[in-house]
Amino acid sequence: MPEPTADFTAALGTALAGVDTADARALWRALGVGGVVAALCPDGGNQPDPRRLATLLTELDARCPLGVTLSVCVQVATVLPLLSEAATAGPVAETVAGMVRGETVVALAVTDAGASGSDLLDATTRAKLGDDAVTLDGGKEWITNATTCHAALVLARHREPRHFTSFCWLLVPISTPGVTVEPTGRAFAGSGVGHLRFDGVALEPNALVGRPGRALAGFARQVGVERLASALWSRAICRRLLTGLGEWLRARPAADGTLWDHPAVREQYARCLVALCQLDALCAPLLDGPPGPPSTVTGMVLKVAAAETVETIAAEAVHLRGADAFRDGGEAALRTEAAMFGIAGGATGTMLAGLADHADDLLRSGP
Known part of the structure; x- marks a missing residue:
């Protein structure tokens, strides 16, 4: 325990x-x-x-x-x-x-400029590994912490075959000549999201993180923790949204009391509660388990459930609050930003396709 x-x-x-x-x-x-x-x-x-x-x-x-x-x-x-x-x-x-110690911020540079976000095997960012130096060329897009980091952990192709053993990790100081950072605008304020470009970036051999060829396998395992974190965070967002929405409904005057007194409103609110309880139930066994990645299938289930629960509850909050949801910092803005739960760590459509491949296992025993 x-x-x-x-x-x-x-x-x-x-x-x-x-x-x-x-x-x-x-x-x-x-x-x-x-x-x-x-x-x-x-x-x-x-x-x-x-x-x-x-x-x-x-x-x-x-x-x-x-x-x-x-x-x-x-x-x-x-x-x-x-x-x-x-x-x-x-x-x-x-x-x-x-x-x-909190002194160093590191960006995770995986999403490639030359491939779709979920198709890492087609990544075109390349590392040329030599005995005395490593050279990095390519680009990564929509990278969290890109504009605020001291270094980036970069997934790069070091072999040409389209195979999971063709990739390595490189730790790249952001101040290295040939590294450029392009901010992406004001989305996700505070996240430092930006694009990274690498043009003939020369690195020492000790910039390699782990053994070449094992990067994708290690990332595939670790992304399960990222998906668990996504589910845990989305639970917090949904609980915060429903708490605020419930308080607002109880205080909002209506013809014969408050909005909370209307059965149709209470029904929609209760549906959101059920969605949150379902996500809680998926997370509960993992909270009592040891540290480490959940299984691949469990991670995919968590990923989809988190994205869909946030969207369901945020959409209902926008619907019920109406114009108030569009105030600065309101539910409408949160709903737009929370759409990332359906993209980061693997698009929902990709997760669903993968889950369909595991249908027999899921039907027999569940995630």
Whole structure:
């Protein structure tokens, strides 16, 4: 069973006190200095404890813009575990130590400029591996933390065959000559989303993270934790939305009482509650399990369920609140940004196609 989270929760509250929660770098620094990043992985492990991860994402969702929470989520669920697994010495180990202290922000550069987001085997970002140097060319698009990071963990092709063993990870300092960063605009405020370009970027051989050929296999395992984090975070968003919506409905005058008194409104609200309870039920076994990636099928189920639950509840909140939902920071804006749950970590359509391939297993035993 996971350790109690009381001490972790207290440390998190202390770390967040007084920090500018709209500043992703300042927030990450506070989490590091406060020992929160280190405490996410108990007993010196590489994987975040599920309950601590849920506590972190719930607290950040309550206090931070969605983009800032996204900035932290990518690092704790994916980047830090991938780097920690390969951290023996050199730049990789130094970067891990810097991340744990909150001094170093690292972007996860996977989505390729030369391929569709979910088709990593067609990625065109290439690494030429030599005995004395590594050369990187290509581009990555819509990368969280691109404009705020100190380094990027880049998925690159080092062999031509369209095969999962043709890829490696490179740790690329963002200040390296040949690296350019292009902001993408104001979407996901605080997330640092941008495009990265690599033009003849020369790196030392120790920029390699792990062994060449194992990058996609490692990422395929770790993305399960990212999908669990997505589900835990979407639960927090939905609970926050429904709490605020319920308070608003009870206070909104109607002809004979408040909107909450209308059976049709209560029915729609209750449907949203059911959707949230279903997502809670999917997450519950994983919260009581050990740190580490869920199975591939479970990860895909969580991914789809999180995306669809957020959309269902956000859409109903917009429908019921009407014009009020379109105020600054209202449900309409949140619904637009929360659409990322249907894209990041694998598009919903791709997940559903994969789940159909596992239909017999799911029908026999469930995720």
